[in-house]
Structure formats: C-alpha cells, structure tokens
Amino acid sequence: MKRPILIATGYVSLGLGIAGVFLPLLPTTPFVLVAAWCFARSSPRLHAALLANKRLGPPLRVWQEERAISRRGKIAALGSLGASLGILSVVVEPGLVALAAVPMGAVAAYVATRPRPRSEAPATRAKSRS
Numbered sequence: 423m424k425r426p427i428l429i430a431t432g433y434v435s436l437g438l439g440i441a442g443v444f445l446p447l448l449p450t451t452p453f454v455l456v457a458a459w460c461f462a463r464s465s466p467r468l469h470a471a472l473l474a475n476k477r478l479g480p481p482l483r484v485w486q487e488e489r490a491i492s493r494r495g496k497i498a499a500l501g502s503l504g505a506s507l508g509i510l511s512v513v514v515e516p517g518l519v520a521l522a523a524v525p526m527g528a529v530a531a532y533v534a535t536r537p538r539p540r541s542e543a544p545a546t547r548a549k550s551r552s
Contacts, residue, residue: 425464432460432468447506451499458482490539499533 439453454472461469473479473486484490491499503526511519 428460428464429468432457432464435460436472446502446509449502451495454478454482455485458486484539484541488539489536491533491536492539492542496533496536500530503530503533 435453436457438448439450439457442448442450442453458469458472461472473482481492481495484492507519507523507526510522514522
C-alpha cells in the first residue's frame with residue numbers, strides 16, 4: 423500500500439513542479455525534490471528516469487550527491503522568490519504579504535547558504551614564492 427501512495431505523490435509533485443515553471447507563485451524545485459524522494463523509495467525505474475531527464479536530472483544528481491545548488495540555480499530560485507513576493511505585494515493585503523514573506527525569507531536564506539557544486543568551485547591558485 424505504501425508504494426502506490428509514494429508513486430502517486432511523486433507524480434502529483436512532479437506535475438506541480440512542472441506547472442511551477444509557468445506559474446510564478448508555484449515553486450518548481452521543492453516539488454521536483456519531493457518527486458525524486460518519492461520515486462527513490464517506490465520505483466527505481468521512475469527515479470532513474472527523473473535523474474536521466476535532460477533538464478531536471480543534472481541539478482537533482484548534484485543535490486543528491488553534494489547537497490549543493492549551482493550559481494544559476496540560486497539566481498533562478500532567489501529571483502523567483504523575489505518576483506513572487508513582488509506579485510503578492512501588488513495583489514494581496516499587506517498582512518498576508520508579511521505572512522508569506524517569513525517562510526519565503528527562510529527558503530531564500532537556505533538556498534543562498536547552500537554550497538556550490540564541486541564542478542563550479544573556484545580553482546585554488548598556488549602562491550608563488552619569489
């Protein structure tokens with residue numbers, strides 16, 4: 423019974439994540455991460471397919487292996503959070519904007535403090551001694 427629930431949750435999360443690409447107030451990354459988690463625990467085939475995806479696979483693999491977020495990913499995530507908060511501030515009452523700003527700020531802080539992947543790490547230069 424647990425396996426079908428995880429597969430269904432994975433599909434729903436993946437669908438919401440894909441919708442989040444087009445809807446600014448719906449986040450993509452958390453839903454795709456939930457889908458990967460669900461598929462990893464319920465269907466090796468679906469998990470492998472998600473990791474093999476041309477668009478979603480590389481950042482998912484880096485997250486799973488290094489718990490890192492690329493510079494481009496950070497810029498996209500933080501930009502999306504900022505844009506979403508900006509849209510909220512125009513269409514929603516100020517009290518609700520403040521209420522949304524707290525978790526969004528926590529997510530922004532978390533994303534900003536994740537390391538970059540090793541493949542993006544700046545090369546260290548050996549100091550020359552003269």
